[in-house]
Amino acid sequence: MGAATSSSKDSSSLSSSLLTFPLIEEDNDEQQQQQQHDDATKPTNTNSDAPLQITRATKLYAFCAALNSCNLGYDIGVNTGAGILVQNSLGLSDVQLEAFFGSLNLFAMVGALSSHIINDKFGRRWSFRVSAMIFIFGTILQSVANNYIVLMIGRAFVGLGVGFGLAVDPLYIAEISPPQFRGRLVNWSEFAINLGIVLGFLSGLVFAGVDENVAWRWMFSMGAILPCFVIFFATYVMPESPRWLVANGREGEACEVLKKVYPDGYDVDIIVNEIEESIEKERIAEHAVGWGVILFPSPAFKRILLVGIGISIAQQAVGIDAILYFLVFILKESGIESRITQMWILLGLGLVKLGVIFIAGRLLDRTGRRPLVFVSLLGCAVSFFIVAMSFIGAVPSEFGAIVGLALYLAFFSIGMGPATWTIASEVFTTSIRAKAMSLATFANRATATIFASSFLSVATAMTWSGFFIMMTVVCLIICVWMYIYLPETKGLSLEEMAHYFAEITGDRSILDVEGTLNRRDVDQLNEREQEILL
16 A cells, blocks of 8 residues: 655766775774674575576565555545535545545554554564554544545554554565565565556546446445555465565464565575574664664764655655645636546556556666756646646636646656665665664655645646646755765665765764674674574
8 A cells, every 4th residue: 555655766977986985994903703603603694506597486475465456556546536526526625635635644653653563573474464454443534524524534544454564564565575575576566556546547448437426435435456466465475475484483483474575495584594693783773872872863864864865855845646636626727627537547657657657666776866856846847837828818728737647747757766675775875774773764644645735726726827836846855955965876785875975074973883883793693603503
C-alpha cells in the first residue's frame, strides 16, 4: 500500500572528490585490525566459485510481499476517482475532503512506528496478516459510511494498515533475497505501489457508469480483494524471514528457508553465520551512538542529515501525493466534465507513471543518482509551468493540462520517485543509520500530510495558474539546493561517504565516531568467539 514513499533520497569536482579522498593515517591501524579480524574469522566460502542465480522461490516470495504494497497504491488511485464522488454524496466541504486525504499519512506514521511490536515479536508473516486485516476492516468501514465520522474512522484503520505494510514489505524482501539481487527485488515494492495506483484508477473507469452515490462505495469495496490474497500468501506460501528466525534462535528453520532461496548445493550455513554477525553489528551500532549526535550534530553529521532528510522532504514538497489525490479536480477545472473521460485520462496517466518507473529502475545504477534527480526536478518545473499556462486565459486548455500532468508524473518517476530512498540509505553512516532513516521517513510522511491537507484550499485561494507557478518555483529552488548539497552516491560504501563528509566539512569527528563503533564491533565479536570456544 505510501510514499515514499521513500525512497527511497554537486558539482563534478565534488563528485570526483568522493573517489579521491585521502586516507587518514590514524585510521590505517583500525582498518588493518578490522581486516585481520575479518580474515581470521570469516568462514571459507565454498560458494564463491559457483555463479549465483536467483531462484523461482525467491521471486515468488518477493512477489507476494510486493503485492502488499499494492494496497497503498490502490488507496491513492481509488481516492483520486472517488474523492469528488464522496464529497458530493456526503456533502463534505473542501477542508473535510483535504483532511480525509491528508490523514492517511498521519495514521500511516502511527502504524509504521508501532509495527515493530508485531514485526519483532511474532515475525514478518504475522505482520503481513495484521496489516491486511486492518486494511480490510478500514476499507469496509469507508464503504458503508453514511457520515463523515464513520468515514474518518475507516480512514484511520486504512492508514494504520498502510503503515504496517510500508514497514514490513521492503524489510521482508531484503531479508529473503540474496544480496546480489536485493536492490532489484526491493524495487518491486515501489513498482507494486504504482501498479496499485493504476488498479485504483481502473476501478473508477469500471464504475464510471454507476450512480455516484453507489459508485464510490463499490470502488472502496474492491480494495478488500488484494489484502485477502496477501493473507492467503502469508499463511500458505511465504516462509518466515531467515533473519527473524536466526534472531530468535531458530537457525535450523532459517537454513531450510535459505535452501529454497539459494540454488541447490549452496552452503547456507555460511549465510546463517553472516546473518548472525550482521545482527550483532546492528545491535552494537544501535547502542554505540545516542540521539545527541542527531539532535546536536557536528558539521559533518549536519551535512549528512541535510542531504538524507532534505531529499525525503523534497520528494513530497514537489507535490506528488497531493497531485495524485486531486487529479480529477485539476481535470475538471481544465474543462473536462465527463466522468468517463476523466477516468480514461486517469488510467492513461497511471500507465505513463508505471512505465517510467520500470525504466527508472534500470537507469538509477547506470547513470547515477544526481543526473536523474536534476532531470526529474527540472522536468517537474517545466511540467508545472505547462499546467499553469493551460489555466491562463478565458478558457482553460484541456490538452495543455493533460500533457503537463503526464510529463510531471513521468519526470517525477524517473528521478525523485525511485532515487529518494536509495540516496537516503547510502548517505546515512552506520552510527546514525537507523535513527536517521526513522527521521527521514517521518519528515517525508509529515510533508505529504501537510500538502494533501491544504492542496485544494491553497489552489482555490491562489487560482490554479498561480498555484502551479508557485510549484514551478518550488521545484527550481529544490534543484538549486540539491546542486549545492547532494553528492553522487553511486557505487560508494558507507565508509567512503563518511570520509567524503569529513573532507567536505573539515569535521573529522565523524571518523572518530565511526572508528569507535568499529572498535566496539571488533572487541565484542572477539568476546563472542571466545565465549563459543569456552
